[in-house]
Amino acid sequence: MDIKLKKYSHSITTKIIVFMIMITCFTGVIKAFVDVEEVNGGDLGIVFEENYFLSQAYVRETESIVSNLTRLLGEYKSEEHILNGGSITEEELRAEEDPLFSDFMYQSKSYNPNASEAENYEKFKTEYADKIAKARDRLIKNDLREYHLLVQSLEEVEAPMYYASDGVNEYTNTSTARERFKTYPSYMMFEEYKRDIYPKEIIENEHFYWISERIDELDPEGHVVSIAFTKGFLDEKIEEWKENKVIIKAVFYRLLAFLTGFIFSFVYLVLVTGRKSFKDEELRMHAVDKLYVDLNILLGMGLLIIWVVMLDEFTSPNIEKMVIPITIPIAAAVFVLILSLVKHFKNGTFFRHTFIYRMFSRLFQFVKNVYDSGSVGVKTVLIVIGYPIVVVATFFIFPITLGLAAWIAFRRVKSFQAIKEGVEKIKDGDIHHTIDVGGKGEFARLAANINSITDGLNKAVDSELKSERLKTELITNVSHDIRTPLTSIITYVDLLKKEKLPLKAEEYVEVLDQKSKRLKILTDDLFEAAKASSGSIPVQLERIDIVSLITQGLGEVSDKIEDYDLAFKFNYPKEKVYVAADGKLLWRSIENVLSNIFKYALKGSRVYIDVEDLGSEVLLTFKNISAYELNISADELMERFKRGDESRTSQGSGLGLSIAESLIDIQKGKFTIQVDGDLFKSMITLPKYN
Structure with missing residues (x-):
């Protein structure tokens, strides 16, 4: 029995030797790939290439020249053609004009929102002629620079020989007549729809489509592209290809050998890790296995990133010397971590030995102990608050938490x-x-x-309705009663301003004037908020062109837009969009949103207004960057008297958004806001008019 066990035993020495073989083979695989990259640009396919004319190297020699020639003939043609603007496409020019046209829409007084787009565009071309010309000149300079780079690149080519023409412009690096190209040992001649290629086997080259695609980009009519390889140049390249093939072939066999050794040694270690023999059922853990599985994975990924970064830092030719000393220690550490993961997988502790599992297991045990010994209130709080937290924190094992909750609930379902x-x-x-x-x-x-609680519920509802009605009436009555004396105060302050008063008295009167007007605005907002929330405002729904309404409205507040240095960007569908709304109430709501933007938007920033057709509804979105840090939620901002600046130094009353929400609600719409950092969004959803 002892002899049999000894036969299948796996000593630590054996494992260490196999581990070293695995690391050596893995490093050999990496080194082989590096050698292929250095010798042949990472192309292992050369091993299976029959001859040079069927190789990627042959096509690569030709493709760059053909690419440059086709760009010259098809796109740039000549320097004169570029200077005349012939190389500029409508799309390129339009891309330059679009930002200018946007500026024209929002800044020029010549823009007429009621005119057609074509009429406005003609005015734009006249008014912005200089800027359009500068944009066009910039495109011409870019094309001219690219043209000269292509010409210079082709002038540096000594071999192979090339000739290209579109019937007017010619590009060549030889004085040899094009007809003599056929006397050379290899050539490609593309003339209109004809293709003459020698040797014929080139067409069977799997990479030949690189060249074909370039030629197909040209208009066949009148275009000629010819490439010819001299015998000396071809012999040199064939010899170079043969030498590279010999080298890559040797590297390829070395790669197969190392890869085979790595696979066998890795599989062996996976099978025996943690056990002394194949029959040994007990797993033996070591110090490294105490590391939590999730931390193990993070550490391994970190080591791989370090390995990639270090290899990237050592550029050619140093990478050939540095790849082995860099790979061996990092690979050894990573595979130790991998084998530790294998142990936990065999032991059934792959998930249980994670830091997240341990943390939540202890938390669950603590909560369970509190739940079992606590009152109904404690249990309810733990269920309502604790379970969602657990679900969010363990979303990757959500089915487990869901099943656990279902099991607990089933007892009293x-x-x-x-x-x-x-x-x-x-x-x-x-x-x-x-x-x-x-x-x-x-x-x-x-x-x-x-x-x-049935009786108490009825009493509470009646009491709440009565209380709400009394509060609304109180606000309305108080606002109305304040208006009369406030009007008198404002009138007498205006009279005092016309009198000759001492300088100090004038300052006091100015303060009274500011504060009384501020109080009047607040009183009016308060009165309007009370009316809107009570639903007593009459509503007359009609067909409203939302785009025209906003465009006209922006025109009315153009002075404020300029004062606050805001750039409005208005995006809307090309087709007319109509909503069912009350025009006055809808504009009052939009005006409140714009007023909120003027008060709180960051000066010099952009404001985006988007109109989206959602089918049965229309969504109107206002987006701006807040000048104040928004440390409060969207729900809090919608409360009455709540303002975006906690210091309350701005002139807002905190009622604008609340009024807008009430006015939109009575029009059967929906008003919401969103806060994302300093980005503030107001969204109005209205039923579409059918």
């Missing part, structure tokens, strides 16, 4: 269902319904409490 159905009946108006779950316990007490 019948009682819960009875309470749920009873609450539904009470909610639907059956206030005399009695919930009966039977027995004793938490759900029984809950059912009894629900049965006893």
